[in-house]
Amino acid sequence: MEVAGEVLQSGSSQELHVLAVDDSYVDRKVIEKLLKISSCKVTAVESGARALQFLGLDGGKGSLGFNGLKVNLIMTDYSMPGMTGYELLKKIKRSSAFREIPVVIMSSENILTRIDSCLEEGAEEFLVKPVKLSDVKRLTKDCVTRGETEGKDGRRVNKRKLEDDNHSSSSSTSSSPSTTASFGCSLDPSELITSPLHSSKRAKLRDRD
Amino acid sequence: MDVVNQLQRQFLDYSASLHREGFLDDQFTQLQKLQDENSPDFVVEVASLFFEDCEKLINNMARALEQQGVDFKQVDASVHQLKGSSSSIGAMRVKNVCIAFRSFCEAQNREGCLRCLQQVTHEYSLLKNKLQTLFRLEQQILAAGGSVPAIE
Numbered sequence: 491m492e493v494a495g496e497v498l499q500s501g502s503s504q505e506l507h508v509l510a511v512d513d514s515y516v517d518r519k520v521i522e523k524l525l526k527i528s529s530c531k532v533t534a535v536e537s538g539a540r541a542l543q544f545l546g547l548d549g550g551k552g553s554l555g556f557n558g559l560k561v562n563l564i565m566t567d568y569s570m571p572g573m574t575g576y577e578l579l580k581k582i583k584r585s586s587a588f589r590e591i592p593v594v595i596m597s598s599e600n601i602l603t604r605i606d607s608c609l610e611e612g613a614e615e616f617l618v619k620p621v622k623l624s625d626v627k628r629l630t631k632d633c634v635t636r637g638e639t640e641g642k643d644g645r646r647v648n649k650r651k652l653e654d655d656n657h658s659s660s661s662s663t664s665s666s667p668s669t670t671a672s673f674g675c676s677l678d679p680s681e682l683i684t685s686p687l688h689s690s691k692r693a694k695l696r697d698r699d
Numbered sequence: 700m701d702v703v704n705q706l707q708r709q710f711l712d713y714s715a716s717l718h719r720e721g722f723l724d725d726q727f728t729q730l731q732k733l734q735d736e737n738s739p740d741f742v743v744e745v746a747s748l749f750f751e752d753c754e755k756l757i758n759n760m761a762r763a764l765e766q767q768g769v770d771f772k773q774v775d776a777s778v779h780q781l782k783g784s785s786s787s788i789g790a791m792r793v794k795n796v797c798i799a800f801r802s803f804c805e806a807q808n809r810e811g812c813l814r815c816l817q818q819v820t821h822e823y824s825l826l827k828n829k830l831q832t833l834f835r836l837e838q839q840i841l842a843a844g845g846s847v848p849a850i851e
Contacts, residue, residue, distance in 0.1 A: 515748045516784040523733050523741060569779065598783045620726050620787045623733065 506633055507559050510534040511541045511566035511578065512596070517619070521565060521596075524626040531559070538573030538581075541566070547585055561591055563633050567619075568597035568604065576608055583612040592636070594629060596621055703845030710836040714850055717833065722826055727789030728850050746830050749788045753823045756781045760816050764809065774812060775804035781819070792822045 508530045510521045518534045525532045535541050542548045545561065564582065566575040575595050583589045592614040597604065605616045617625055717723045727742075734741040759777040763770055782797035784790075796819045803811030837847050 514752070514780065514784055514787070516745060516752060516787050519745050519748055520730065520733075520787055523738065526737075527733060527735075569783075571776075598779075598786055619783065620729075620789075622729065 504634070505529055505531050506562040506630055507531040507533070508563045508565060508630070509541060509544060509561045511536075511538060511564065511570070511575065513537060513567065513570040517567065517596075521621060521626075524621065524623050525565075525630070527623065528627050528630045530563075530630055533559075533561075537570060538566070538575070538578035541578060542581060545582075545588055547581065547588065561588075563629070564591055564593045565629075566593065566595060568595050568608070569599070576604075576611065579608060579611050579613055592633060703840060703843045706836060706840045706843060707845060707848050710833070710840060711848055711850070713833060713836060717829055721791050721795075722829055724789045724791040726787065730789065731850055743834055745788055746834075749784055749790065750823070750827055752784045753781065753793070753827075757816070757820055757823065760812075760819075764812055764816060769807075769809055769812075771804045771807045771812075775801060778804060778815075790822075790826055793819060793826060796822055 506529075508525050510518060510525065510532060512518045512521060512534070513536050518536065522532045522534045533544060535544060539548070541564070566578055568575040575597075579593050579595065582591065582593055589612070593612070594615045594617060595608045595613045596617045596619050598619040600618050608616050615629065714723075718728075730742050730745060738744075756777045760774050763774045763777070778797050778800045782794055782801070785793040785797060796815055800812065800815035800819065803815055840847050
């Protein structure tokens with residue numbers, strides 16, 4: 491399968507390299523396993539600082555990190571001591587070298603304002619923990635096809651996935667054609683939760699792109 | 700083969716009871732499904748990490764609650780972490796105590812916190828024993844030449 495060189499590493503290897511950031515040993519081990527099962531290379535670190543160090547954003551090495559392995563996706567926990575996942579997200583999105591790397595935020599807490607802030611800063615998605623294999627498989631598949639579909643319609647839409655029993659009263663479910671084409675894989679419209687508030691934020695994000 | 704069948708049935712029954720009694724939830728089953736020939740000890744390893752985490756966090760909470768002026772934010776931070784790990788491994792009872800625990804932290808209620816600390820310590824040691832029994836059953840099945848049945 492031919493894909494844009496930007497998303498995958500050069501060469502015959504089609505394995506995505508994912509950088510996972512989480513201060514919990516248990517969660518790091520689980521996410522690592524989920525990613526390996528989804529055929530990804532994984533680098534798991536315990537803090538935002540270590541993540542930046544790995545990427546070379548701490549002023550140390552060059553832009554490809556210590557070992558030159560390009561990172562295709564970053565998955566980070568939200569609540570971490572020192573630097574939160576949100577702060578890490580901001581640093582990555584404000585760096586010219588790494589802003590294109592999709593960043594997914596994971597959190598055990600389903601807080602609407604938190605989700606909104608993350609999406610606004612450019613997070614690809616907000617996953618509520620515990621993260622499922624189906625989430626990881628979908629994300630990593632999306633990453634691989636991303637290069638193709640971005641060229642087609644030029645639009646990227648951010649979405650969040652909430653647990654089924656945690657619907658907030660302020661949001662409503664609606665299916666909108668413009669929100670299903672984001673990654674070129676089939677998404678169930680009922681999984682996407684939109685509200686006027688979110689639509690305007692998405693519009694704002696598109697303008698910023 | 701009869702011995703294997705017996706052990707397998709024991710394993711399934713025990714596993715079912717752990718779920719029924721709320722010690723484990725679906726997340727634990729998800730982790731069991733992730734175990735494969737590349738990582739045959741995955742669940743045991745995650746469980747070990749979890750128990751280490753528990754001990755460390757419970758100690759942190761105990762020390763913080765012993766202080767003259769309790770730093771409830773600090774206690775809450777540890778409880779939050781424990782809630783996260785227990786959720787990730789499917790330790791439902793432990794997780795539920797953490798939820799109550801956080802309310803007491805927020806209310807800055809030392810007595811309530813101490814009660815929860817006692818409860819969480821109790822639940823953690825109960826779970827540890829039960830998982831050790833479960834893992835031992837797995838080992839026995841494997842030693843008898845059988846395979847561990849998948850939980851549905």
